[in-house]
């Protein structure tokens with residue numbers, strides 16, 4: 001446990017948490033919507049500080065990040081809790097739990113995480129992932145601060161539902177962001193995630209403006225966010241506001257947790273891939289076996305730059321600066 005950042009105390013010891021756009025006002029003894037920030041007699045406590053549910057070395061493509069050190073390994077670490085309550089969450093056992101009802105956690109100090117991450121010489125850094133790392137803010141910052149001295153990269157895999165001030169303070173410590181853009185309607189976000197779309201769009205613009213590496217994932221769910229017009233509006237927004245070079249992962253949904261809609265048909269994913277490819281340079285298909293939407297091609301001359309098969313990655317058409325060997329165009333920055 002550690003005292004939280006970003007809160008104020010009001011009447012009757014109620015605390016106002018300003019970490020995320022929920023702006024929870026929490027009575028003494030109660031927790032916020034994320035279930036891991038608790039008012040302890042007028043002090044907001046991060047209950048999941050140093051409480052780790054999962055660790056492991058993953059291919060960076062699993063985050064998913066395809067244009068940030070492709071083919072490399074990253075040490076991944078997660079806790080419990082989330083500020084969204086997605087009905088289709090694939091990690092709901094950890095994301096929708098509090099420290100009282102999830103017992104499979106280990107206490108690991110930030111310096112120990114650095115030690116564990118440094119265990120493999122081929123590891124490029126630390127990914128804060130599995131549950132929502134924004135609700136683990138203090139721990140993530142403490143680790144990221146230490147990692148900076150070691151040369152380890154910091155990667156945040158997030159839903160993007162975080163307020164501008166905490167995000168701004170976090171950005172200098174992060175090297176890359178993998179952000180879910182779950183849909184492009186407020187109705188979807190309200191009904192299926194208990195949150196809002198606009199703050200996430202604002203966070204995406206803030207990250208893009210910072211110059212840090214950014215990739216976006218959109219999970220296409222049958223009957224819920226598979227309207228082609230909404231999807232096209234989302235792609236247009238990404239192209240116009242974030243740039244056509246923004247990497248978009250279109251991911252296949254499988255029924256899970258509270259949602260029983262059928263698995264997304266391949267036909268829908270292929271159609272969305274075509275829509276997105278008209279505006280964006282780099283579109284990928286995830287969560288399905290397909291030869292389409294796997295490789296990176298040079299947007300200028302269409303030469304294959306990176307070949308992928310599952311999590312096996314081969315850089316075939318880039319030089320050491322990430323430039324296309326055929327035409328010299330810069331395809332990726334972080335190679």
Ligand code: SF4
Pocket residue numbers: 017018019020021022023024031032033034035037083135
């Ligand atoms: S971080 Fe948690 S407690 Fe704070 S506003 Fe968001 S949901 Fe509420």
